[in-house]
Amino acid sequence: MTTALAPSSADDPLAYRPVAxxxxxxxxxxxxxxxxxxxxxxxxxxxxxxxxxxxxxxxVGALAPPEDAG
Structure with a gap:
């Protein structure tokens, strides 16, 4: 019996997707x-x-609370 150490691309297609x-x-x-x-x-x-x-x-946009529209 063998155990995979990392998920295969069939399990998760985005597991090894390169990110810029x-x-x-x-x-x-x-x-x-x-x-x-x-x-x-x-x-x-x-x-x-x-x-x-x-x-x-x-x-700053991620930390500032959203302004009220009204």
Whole structure:
């Protein structure tokens, strides 16, 4: 019995569809994405500096509430 590690194109035809960088950037800016990370500087297993980074990347239109029409 063999097990497939990745779905075949018969299971999901869009699984391995190439995405252009412009399309990917458009999707990210339309919905937004949060990037986070932690950086710790240590010497001899003693933590000296800890930096926590968080960034929100989105377009202004995605973050602004819709204006009332009336």
């Amino acid at each position: 960088l412009v399309d990917l950037l458009d999707r990210v800016l339309a919905t937004g994405v949060v990037i986070s990370g932690d950086l710790t500087l240590a010497i001899a297993d003693v933590d000296l500096v800890r930096i926590s980074l968080r960034a929100l990347v989105a377009s």
